[in-house]
Amino acid sequence: MVRGRPEPDPALVARVASCALTLPEAYEEDAWTGVRWRVRKKTFAHALVTTPDRAHDHYDLDLAGPTPILTFRSSGEELLALTLAGRPFFKPPWSPTVVAMLLGDDTDWDEVGELVTESYRLLAPQKLVARLPSIGPTDSPG
Numbered sequence: 001m002v003r004g005r006p007e008p009d010p011a012l013v014a015r016v017a018s019c020a021l022t023l024p025e026a027y028e029e030d031a032w033t034g035v036r037w038r039v040r041k042k043t044f045a046h047a048l049v050t051t052p053d054r055a056h057d058h059y060d061l062d063l064a065g066p067t068p069i070l071t072f073r074s075s076g077e078e079l080l081a082l083t084l085a086g087r088p089f090f091k092p093p094w095s096p097t098v099v100a101m102l103l104g105d106d107t108d109w110d111e112v113g114e115l116v117t118e119s120y121r122l123l124a125p126q127k128l129v130a131r132l133p134s135i136g137p138t139d140s141p142g
Contacts, residue, residue, distance in 0.1 A: 005033045006049040006066045012103060016047050016070060019113040023120045024128040042123040045116045046071045061090060068103040070112065072119035
């Protein structure tokens with residue numbers, strides 16, 4: 001963690017963890033800022049706080065104050081749809097497959113669970129993905 005950076009509310013971290021830690025071999029650890037969830041050293045979700053100065057410099061967002069965000073991986077049509085959706089989603093510049101979501105009082109936590117699970121599916125070894133419940137053909141990731 002970076003000293004002096006705001007950290008996400010523990011209750012918010014617990015909400016993300018309630019989904020992320022149910023996935024096979026997933027684990028939680030402190031990140032350079034915030035908390036991340038990983039499988040085999042690959043980060044599939046990361047909760048952190050961005051500030052108005054960083055949000056404008058890095059994400060071209062206009063924020064009133066420190067704001068919690070969640071980053072995750074996506075691909076295919078879902079990646080395109082999330083990238084084009086606008087708030088609460090935005091595209092950080094550091095990776096073509098990372099999407100971020102502003103978290104707040106109106107966050108759809110069922111959607112967060114689905115996005116975290118799909119991010120895990122993209123990064124986890126296939127033998128671990130095979131242990132997840134099947135998803136229908138129309139719902140399969142890009």
